Amino acid sequence: MVKKCKMKRCENVKQSVILRTDGELYSALNQKNNYSSETKQCIEQTVEKLMSETTDCNRPGMLLGKIQSGKTRTFIGIAGLAFDNGYEVAIVLTKGTRALAKQTYERLSDEFADQQELDALQVFDIMTLPSNLTNYELNQKLMIVVKKEKNNMNRLHEALFKRYPQLQQKRTLLIDDEADFASFGFTKTKSEILEINVIAGQIDTIRKQLTQASFLQVTATPYSLYLQPATLQKGNVRFQPIKPAFTSLVPVPDSYIGSEYYFKKSRERRSIAAYLYEPIAEEELVVLKKQDRRRFKLEEALHSRRIRSLRSAFLHFIVGGVIRRLQCRDEGKRQEKYSFIIHTEMAKKAHEWQEEIALEIKQQLTEAAETDALYLTKLVEEAYCNIVASLSLTERPVPSFERVKFEAIYALAQDHVMITKVNSERDVNELLDRSGQLKLRVPLNIFIGGQILDRGITVSNLIGFYYGRNPRTFQQDTVLQHSRMFGYRPLEDVAVTRFYTTEAIYAVMEKIHEFDTALRRALHKGHGKNGVVFIQRDQSEQLIPCSPNKIVLSNITTLKPYKRMLPVGFQTRYKTYMTQPMRMLDQAIKKVEQGDTPVLIDYRMARQIVDHIAETFDGEAGNPWDVTAFLSCLEYLAQHVPKRDKGKVWLIIRRGRNMGRMRQQTGRFEDAPDTPSSKNSELRIAREIGDQHPVLILTEQQGSEDKGWRGSRFWWPILVAQRATPPIVFTSATMNDE
Known part of the structure; x- marks a missing residue:
């Protein structure tokens, strides 16, 4: 009896693809690993896209996971399914250490142990690839593990195009593990120029010389791939940057x-x-x-x-x-x-x-x-x-x-x-x-x-x-x-x-986590196309778009719906220096205060209040407060509201608080002055009214010495982004256009 193959037709792709999902290798991997339905969907959709779309040196496929979330298991499944659908060679490029190359080799050898015993597939490390492979061996499915290092890459080039030239004609899947590590990276120099990774050039050369090659990059940190300019120039050589043709997201379970x-x-x-x-x-x-x-x-x-x-x-x-x-x-x-x-x-x-x-x-x-x-x-x-x-x-x-x-x-x-x-x-x-x-x-x-x-x-x-x-x-x-x-x-x-x-x-x-979350959300919704807004403040104090590849990660602020921004770990000035700025601050607040009722005020008034608050903080003690980022984000959020209320900000005022500087339970700095135990907290109110407008919360604190402060009353500001906020990344670092 002839077994009826399970086929899957790929829709909405450039070419019509019939995907076989019950082949020997993929079925064995599925049985061994017990893939979830989400993981199988990711594997099968990725292979469909690799088979139907052109993935060349400029537009590879992208498998995006999280750190230690199962990316390796998923790309092994992709390789197995690809073998069942016409691919004959898989080259796995690993991170640049012998230990990691060995780890990958051992993992592949274990996953495909049964197929190796049956002479259906062979796994090799490029450094120990035999120099006398027979046609019997070359006609099997081949997996070659290559450390991303110059000599290893040279050995791969020699094996593919000189020693075993017949491999050049076979349908090949290139899998670049930790793609960001060897792809066109960003190296900070005095002139802030982009330097090109040598390994990427070698990978690029091999990809171009293979007759039938699909290219899949695997990473948990895709920033150098998604945040690149249109072109890269190094001396007299012009490089086209790598931009993903598609992105598959590795499913991440609750555990x-x-x-x-x-x-x-x-x-x-x-x-x-x-x-x-x-x-x-x-x-x-x-x-x-x-x-x-x-x-x-x-x-x-x-x-x-x-x-x-x-x-x-x-x-x-x-x-x-x-x-x-x-x-x-x-x-x-x-x-x-x-x-x-x-x-x-x-x-x-x-x-x-x-x-x-x-x-x-x-x-x-x-x-x-x-x-x-x-x-x-x-x-x-x-x-x-x-x-x-x-x-x-x-x-x-x-x-x-x-x-x-x-x-x-x-x-x-x-x-x-x-x-x-x-x-x-x-x-x-x-x-x-x-x-x-x-x-x-x-x-x-x-x-x-x-x-x-x-x-x-x-x-x-x-x-x-x-x-x-x-x-x-x-x-x-x-x-x-x-x-x-x-x-x-x-x-x-x-x-x-x-x-x-x-x-x-x-x-x-924590900032990096927020940036990572914003970028992944954008990729999930819009495949990275105009999904994240990058802004900076120029020398004339204007908010302008920022080239994302210039982002300095220790100087970023990421906003998303209902994101809170507030100073944490700061310290107030001594009593002697607090009298004048507090007088100015109290006068400004009284002009707009309406008891506990939220009030819609002009951005310029909100900025004036925040400027006065900044004067009450000691910049030399405790954690510094990035006032520029706070005000810039406040301005951006206030300008991106319905036209009739453009430039408006909700203001919530609360008095009589006495929060400690540190949490007694954990010994960490207090970061929630806006969430008292009452059910009707100002943060809850901010989320209720902050649909289209940002919300500025001001909590008056007693600043008691026994609470870790310096014995003087002060105001603690919290900015809450409106629900309609797109993912925004603001950088307060000094930029130049070189």
């Missing part, structure tokens, strides 16, 4: 823990996410750069305030890991091994110094069990109470403190805690398991490293991340790729997870 969880849900006070972030002092990162006994003495590792957060992170990791292992033991389940990453510097000397500190903390904790049991109990108890506060929200039984303390001391004494420095490819290759992931050798594993941990390396069961890279050098794709704490996590693991970084870095990462 995924990403930037939304860390930077939005964390604002919900009764959420587990509210306990994730633990701030660290800027000075601590200085201590961790290099040894300097004037700042910190190694023998004081267990008591010095200079490394308080690192020590706390160390203990939280041990206690959190012990609790999870005890929970698994009590439930008769396998006890997992857990990991913690310290990633603050690129320099190897810094890693060596941090390793010394971590080893000293471990040694002194172990000795304290005998010499200073009371102090050790205090440290363990602090971590235990902190973790129990979040873990209790899971409604799972929590082991008693005495059990946890005993297991923590036992783990230290019996070498169940391992500290590993990872800062070279050789180190990583020695540490990889058979699947290409960092191997967890003991129950509690601490990894200290730099760039090698930036991209793609999978670290399982990560419940601690100590991060300290300089925000002034942040690039959006790089920062998100650093975020190894993203991925699929059991809720119980999330409850014991802690993320350590400075307030400044956290603020930049």
Whole structure:
């Protein structure tokens, strides 16, 4: 009996395509991975588009996912389905490290193990591709893994066009994993010019020489691809930028823990996410750069305030890991091994110094069990109470403190805690398991490293991340790729997870999350065409469109419907300097105030009030307030309203508040002066009236010293964007047109 093939006709494409979805390779992958209906739809639609649309060097297909969200699994499914529909060769271009190339090779070999046994398909690394492949082998489906590095790319070129020229004629799928990493990137130089990545040129050459090639780029950080100018010029060579022909979005299930969880849900006070972030002092990162006994003495590792957060992170990791292992033991389940990453510097000397500190903390904790049991109990108890506060929200039984303390001391004494420095490819290759992931050798594993941990390396069961890279050098794709704490996590693991970084870095990462969200929303709705408004203020103080490729990510403000903008972490001036600006401010407010009733006022009056408020803040103390961005966004929002009310802003005034500068529960800066406990909060009102107009909320604060202020009354402003706001990115960085 002849099996009837399941076919799927592609509609609304340039060419009519009949897609076979029950072929041997795709069916086997589907059975092995149990793809969701959403994932199958993504895979099948992507292959339809690759087969029906032209994807050349200037307009590749794009598979857009999130960090550690299942992009690899999805593109493997795409490759399998493509093989079942006429493709004969798949070339997978990986990120530029041997470790990541090995990880990809091992993953592909595992996924297609049965087909390799049946001689239906072969998987090769370009560096070990045999020099004497037979026609029998060349007639099988071939997958070639190539690290994006000059010599590897040269080997690929030689294999395709010299050693095995018959491959040049075969229908080929090029898959560029982490496409932004090797495509036309943006390198900041003195003249702000665009520099072209050499690897991209090699990829481009190979794509052009293949007779039948489809090109798919895979990334979670597509900014250098979507935010490019029309052309790129480098010397006498003119390059056409890469612009996606289509974008397929990898479905992300609810179990995924990403930037939304860390930077939005964390604002919900009764959420587990509210306990994730633990701030660290800027000075601590200085201590961790290099040894300097004037700042910190190694023998004081267990008591010095200079490394308080690192020590706390160390203990939280041990206690959190012990609790999870005890929970698994009590439930008769396998006890997992857990990991913690310290990633603050690129320099190897810094890693060596941090390793010394971590080893000293471990040694002194172990000795304290005998010499200073009371102090050790205090440290363990602090971590235990902190973790129990979040873990209790899971409604799972929590082991008693005495059990946890005993297991923590036992783990230290019996070498169940391992500290590993990872800062070279050789180190990583020695540490990889058979699947290409960092191997967890003991129950509690601490990894200290730099760039090698930036991209793609999978670290399982990560419940601690100590991060300290300089925000002034942040690039959006790089920062998100650093975020190894993203991925699929059991809720119980999330409850014991802690993320350590400075307030400044956290603020930049939050901005990047907002920018990322705005861009993805635009891509989802309009495929990136005019979906995000980019604006800046020029030298004549006018708001003008901004070329998106000039965006400096640490100087952006992203707006969307009902987005709040407000200063956080600021400090007021001293009483002596507050009298005059507060008098001017009170007079301006009284001119428009109508009790608790919202009032529609002119933008210029709102700007005058905000200018006066800015004079009451101390720019040298606390976090700086970007007043320019606040006012520019206020102006833009006020101008984009119905014509009859153009330039108008809703104003809500509330008096008699006494919010603290810090939250007692978490130790973070207060960021919600507009959300008191009452149901009729001003934020709720702002959302009700802010359909077409922005809303400016002013809350009068007493500024008490016992609340962390300087004992003087002040006004705290909050801007709420109207519901009809398109995605907007404003940059306050100085631009030039070179």
